[in-house]
Amino acid sequence: MEVKIYKDKIEVAHEFCNYFADLVADKNDFHVALSGGSTPKLIFDVVASKYGNKIDWSNIHFYWGDERCVAPTDDQSNYKMTHEHLFSKIELPKENIHRILGENEPKGEAMRYSNLLEINLDRVEGIPQFDLVILGMGDDGHTASIFPHEIDLWHSKDHCVVATHPDSGQKRVSINGAVINTAKEVVFLVTGKNKAEKVDEIHNKNGNFKSYPATLVAPKSGKLTWFMDEEAAGSI
Numbered sequence: 001m002e003v004k005i006y007k008d009k010i011e012v013a014h015e016f017c018n019y020f021a022d023l024v025a026d027k028n029d030f031h032v033a034l035s036g037g038s039t040p041k042l043i044f045d046v047v048a049s050k051y052g053n054k055i056d057w058s059n060i061h062f063y064w065g066d067e068r069c070v071a072p073t074d075d076q077s078n079y080k081m082t083h084e085h086l087f088s089k090i091e092l093p094k095e096n097i098h099r100i101l102g103e104n105e106p107k108g109e110a111m112r113y114s115n116l117l118e119i120n121l122d123r124v125e126g127i128p129q130f131d132l133v134i135l136g137m138g139d140d141g142h143t144a145s146i147f148p149h150e151i152d153l154w155h156s157k158d159h160c161v162v163a164t165h166p167d168s169g170q171k172r173v174s175i176n177g178a179v180i181n182t183a184k185e186v187v188f189l190v191t192g193k194n195k196a197e198k199v200d201e202i203h204n205k206n207g208n209f210k211s212y213p214a215t216l217v218a219p220k221s222g223k224l225t226w227f228m229d230e231e232a233a234g235s236i
């Protein structure tokens with residue numbers, strides 16, 4: 001595991017963009033699972049402005065590690081956020097966007113997306129393998145849409161599961177732990193002081209770290225990188 005700590009979220013965004021551009025530079029078929037929430041917004045803006053016309057996007061296929069069960073036009077939609085901050089600003093073939101259909105019935109959509117991953121991605125011991133999985137972490141220690149109150153979903157046999165947000169009750173479709181830990185590379189993008197407590201517990205193996213899904217992220221490849229700002233990294 002590698003921990004990269006930068007001054008602020010703008011520096012995190014620029015450093016991650018350089019890392020991403022280097023990673024995809026010599027690839028002609030690259031499959032990446034994106035995170036949702038708010039942290040990626042600035043990062044996607046920087047990717048688009050800095051590398052928009054420098055990366056051959058036709059080689060890159062985009063998926064999501066999780067999606068909120070809402071329409072793609074809804075402000076809660078991770079797809080909508082990504083379209084506004086990245087896709088609308090780059091030359092990306094539509095067929096390279098593999099959206100979780102948040103507007104569909106959650107269980108059926110989880111199965112459909114599981115099948116799509118099996119068809120589109122190489123498999124390792126039957127588990128679809130992404131080239132890169134990008135994750136965020138909630139201030140409750142959740143990642144993708146695997147929340148502490150449903151941590152058993154991490155071990156589900158289904159590549160994609162239906163989860164429930166602990167406060168809003170909102171349904172989510174999320175990849176499971178096996179898909180995350182089978183990825184060739186996994187990156188955490190974590191910024192802001194509200195994440196510092198869980199970052200401290202997870203990295204120092206104290207407090208309730210065992211109850212946080214983010215603690216279970218341990219790709220078999222060993223390639224795990226945390227990109228953080230000083231606020232999130234706090235005392236580690």
Ligand code: 6PG
Pocket residue numbers: 035036037038039040066067068078135136137138139142143144145
């Ligand atoms: C989502 C995410 C989720 C997110 C964390 C952090 O759909 O909400 O994929 O796992 O990464 O909740 O969210 P913020 O970046 O908004 O803090």
